Amino acid sequence: MTDASPTNEQLAALLAYCREMNLTEFFRSDDVPLQPVEAETAAHASAAHTERPMAAATPLAAPQISMPPNADHLASLNRAAPTDPPLPPAERAAALEAIRQEIGDCTRCPLAFEGRNHIVFGNGDPNAELLFVGEGPGADEDQQGEPFVGRAGQLLNNMIAAMGLAREQVYVANIVKCRPPKNRVPEPVEALTCSPFLFRQIGVVRPKLIVALGATAATYMLGTRSALSLLRGKMHECLGAQLIVTYHPAYLLRDPRQKAETWKDLQLAMRYLNLTPPKRPGA
Ligand code: SF4
Structure with a gap:
């Protein structure tokens, strides 16, 4: 039987990576605090075991980090307006495809090893004026490789139609492109690693307006951990576009009472x- 435990080499690489991301506190998923682990200790152990071959196909264990992003994490993302001129509309689809190619079969963050089936890049009109940002792919999205295709996606389509647009006229993407297991909230290391690709997509599309769907999208797009109620109902700036915040369609499926509030945002x-x-017909 194969031992699925991470090797010391893997642990050392993971800890160094987390330290680079300014993540220094680690907890088990059952919320039992662990002593902070020094990367040097793991690195030392790694050096002592260099003769042991590392199985190439062994997945890197996901860090069981349970913490919200702090101010330093959020400030590490550049949300300034792009300084380069917009691409000609005819070149934007190819520019988006180039970003997709660069992402490749991405293993840049732990979500690569959490059982994803597809990287969900985002889709829609490369010249859209309106761009929606969600949290991350769910089970349906992971299966199909497209964002917002499940029940929440159908509700998003209805919201877009209520605005007088078709889904094909907007652009839709997520903070992370791989499904977090059990639809958990992406960890900071995952969101901070993945969202720069989203920001580059936005830099290509150059929407006039971004709609952040839910708290995770709002947190990483705006760089602030405020309550959704404090962020809704006003215009914010992000990446040279205006941005509004509203509820995530998956939340609206759980609490349809908030649909009226969402309509105000739309x-x-x-x-x-x-x-x-x-x-409406007959109106
Ligand atoms: S979530 Fe993003 S950064 Fe992480 S593995 Fe997937 S594509 Fe790469």
Whole structure:
């Protein structure tokens, strides 16, 4: 039987990586605090075992980190307006594809080893004025490789239609491109590693307005851990675009009472984009 425990070499690499990301406190998933582990200790152990061959296919164990992003984590992402001129519209699809190629079969963060089936890059109009950002792929998205295709995706489609747009007219992506197991919230190391790709996608699309769906998207897009209620109902700036915050469609499936509040947020977006809702038959 194969021992699935991470090797010392893997632990050393993981700890060094987490330290680079300024993640220094580690907890088990059952919330039992561990003593902070010194990467040097693991590195030393690693040096003592260099003769042991490392199985290439052995997955790196995901860190069981349970902590919200701190201010330093959030400040490490550059949300400034792009300084380079927008690409000509005809070149944007190819530019997005180039980012996708660069991501490749990504193993840059622990979510690569958590059983993902597909990297969910994002899709939609490369010249969209409106761009939605969610948290991460769910089971359906992971299976199909496309964002927002499950029940929450159907609700998002309905929200977009209520704004007078088709799904194909907007761009949709997530903070992380691989499914967090059991749909847990992405860990800071995962979100901070993956979201720069999203930011580059946004730099290509150059939307006028970004809608952050839910608290995780709002946190990483705006760099602040405020309550959703404090962030909703106003315009923010992010990556040279305006940004509004509303509820995630998956949350609305659990608590449909918030649909009316969400509609208020979408109306704010519509006013900014000069959109009018489609007329109902007979209206
Ligand atoms: S979540 Fe993003 S950074 Fe992490 S493995 Fe997937 S594509 Fe790479």
